[in-house]
Amino acid sequence: xxxxxxxxxxxxxxxxxxxxxxxxxxxxxxxxxxMGDPDLKTLLPLVVMGIRDERLHxxxxxxxxxxESEPGDADARYWYxxxxxxxxxxxxxxxxWEAGLQISIRHKGILEGLARLALNEGQPAKAxxxxxxxxxxxxxxxxxHRLQADIAASRGLWPQSLAHLEDAMSRETPILSxxxxxxxxxxxxxxxxSAIGYCRRAVRLEPCGASYGALGEAFFASDNMDSALVYLxxxxxxxxxxSRHRFNLANALEITEQYDEAARHFQYFLASxxxxxxxxxxxxxxxxxxxxxxxxxxxxxxxxxxEPGMLSAHIVKVQLLEKMHLYDEALMELALLKQADTENMxxxxxxxxxxxxxxxxxxGARVEGKVHLLHMILSDPALVEDIMIFLKDGADxxxxxxxxxxxxxxxxxxxxGWIRPEDMVEELRDAIxxxxxxxxxxxxxxxxxxxxxxxxx
Numbered sequence: 001x002x003x004x005x006x007x008x009x010x011x012x013x014x015x016x017x018x019x020x021x022x023x024x025x026x027x028x029x030x031x032x033x034x035m036g037d038p039d040l041k042t043l044l045p046l047v048v049m050g051i052r053d054e055r056l057h058x059x060x061x062x063x064x065x066x067x068e069s070e071p072g073d074a075d076a077r078y079w080y081x082x083x084x085x086x087x088x089x090x091x092x093x094x095x096x097w098e099a100g101l102q103i104s105i106r107h108k109g110i111l112e113g114l115a116r117l118a119l120n121e122g123q124p125a126k127a128x129x130x131x132x133x134x135x136x137x138x139x140x141x142x143x144x145h146r147l148q149a150d151i152a153a154s155r156g157l158w159p160q161s162l163a164h165l166e167d168a169m170s171r172e173t174p175i176l177s178x179x180x181x182x183x184x185x186x187x188x189x190x191x192x193x194s195a196i197g198y199c200r201r202a203v204r205l206e207p208c209g210a211s212y213g214a215l216g217e218a219f220f221a222s223d224n225m226d227s228a229l230v231y232l233x234x235x236x237x238x239x240x241x242x243s244r245h246r247f248n249l250a251n252a253l254e255i256t257e258q259y260d261e262a263a264r265h266f267q268y269f270l271a272s273x274x275x276x277x278x279x280x281x282x283x284x285x286x287x288x289x290x291x292x293x294x295x296x297x298x299x300x301x302x303x304x305x306x307e308p309g310m311l312s313a314h315i316v317k318v319q320l321l322e323k324m325h326l327y328d329e330a331l332m333e334l335a336l337l338k339q340a341d342t343e344n345m346x347x348x349x350x351x352x353x354x355x356x357x358x359x360x361x362x363x364g365a366r367v368e369g370k371v372h373l374l375h376m377i378l379s380d381p382a383l384v385e386d387i388m389i390f391l392k393d394g395a396d397x398x399x400x401x402x403x404x405x406x407x408x409x410x411x412x413x414x415x416x417g418w419i420r421p422e423d424m425v426e427e428l429r430d431a432i433x434x435x436x437x438x439x440x441x442x443x444x445x446x447x448x449x450x451x452x453x454x455x456x457x
Contacts, residue, residue, distance in 0.1 A: 059083035074104035142172035209239025291396030327359035365418035377407035
């Protein structure tokens with residue numbers, strides 16, 4: 001014969017719930033409700049279990065019954081609001097919580113719920129005030145300080161955010177994300193040594209791509225490029241698909257003039273993040289430094305298409321067009337820049353005058369039958385063969401001139417200005433006349449030396 005205890009589903013269900021036997025508790029407590037006149041100790045566990053197990057309409061049903069049963073109970077309002085929020089009845093949830101706050105202004109769950117609603121609705125100041133109210137009432141837990149840290153960071157209050165985060169870490173064993181967030185906040189405040197310190201602790205706690213990458217960034221910000229490269233390479237080795245590590249490594253390599261390796265990482269980054277504005281811009285700058293103006297212009301144009309208001313990209317575009325001697329296009333771009341950057345009009349006017357003079361000189365030279373040339377002079381036949389292979393592979397002509405040419409214009413990338421082909425010796429004259437814009441001549445032997453020309457527009 002069963003005891004009175006097991007025969008009463010209300011008593012049995014409450015005991016099962018307290019013993020974490022949730023499936024059995026649910027069955028018993030629903031039987032209890034069906035028997036009529038349930039109390040909060042019957043209804044609220046059903047709400048909590050309904051939310052936990054994603055039986056949301058069941059949670060709402062019993063939450064409504066709980067509030068009808070005890071309209072003056074703040075816990076009933078809180079859990080009913082939680083259930084309503086899970087089915088996206090946001091305003092109804094808010095209404096329950098605001099009513100609950102009238103009952104108990106110190107109810108921490110309601111304060112947190114309203115704070116999170118305010119945060120989701122773009123009201124960080126209101127959310128912060130509600131959380132601060134919880135803290136003044138004695139709640140001094142790590143999650144609260146972390147949430148306040150996030151809110152302060154979203155408002156650009158870096159010192160306040162870091163103080164909250166440090167409070168959180170002092171109340172609970174720090175996790176990796178704590179150290180990484182503290183490092184970022186320290187960098188925002190210009191505390192580079194502190195950022196490095198937090199990242200070192202992150203690496204000790206969990207040596208992985210995220211911690212190595214953060215330490216590399218901190219060293220990068222401190223202009224310690226040797227250490228930055230060590231840890232950014234570790235980050236890429238540990239997390240090859242993380243585009244942020246790739247991008248930071250590419251920039252560090254660029255600064256240390258390791259251009260070939262930098263190019264590989266820029267390309268890898270853009271393959272995964274083709275619409276990244278800064279990635280396209282920085283790779284365009286990289287290509288411009290290598291003298292690959294045509295390719296650089298492509299990425300700068302891409303940057304402008306992604307972010308039309310980026311003035312620095314427009315400036316680089318004008319510089320590239322000027323360097324390529326495309327003066328009409330440069331003047332058109334400069335006119336757009338002058339409309340957007342009215343604060344620097346005097347400098348832009350000087351630039352415009354320089355372009356107008358250069359265009360006029362180029363037009364006059366063309367009328368006289370002159371062509372603008374880059375000239376490479378070599379004496380070693382084996383080197384000539386290597387140079388032609390480099391050029392075929394896309395190497396920049398001017399860079400090769402600077403490195404290998406013995407001619408007087410080597411320091412200027414071989415730029416010998418505007419030349420009348422008729423003034424050259426016959427074998428050179430014929431080769432020059434055959435060149436179209438941007439064409440590169442084959443090697444021409446003359447008087448024991450080898451000459452290679454590139455025609456500019």
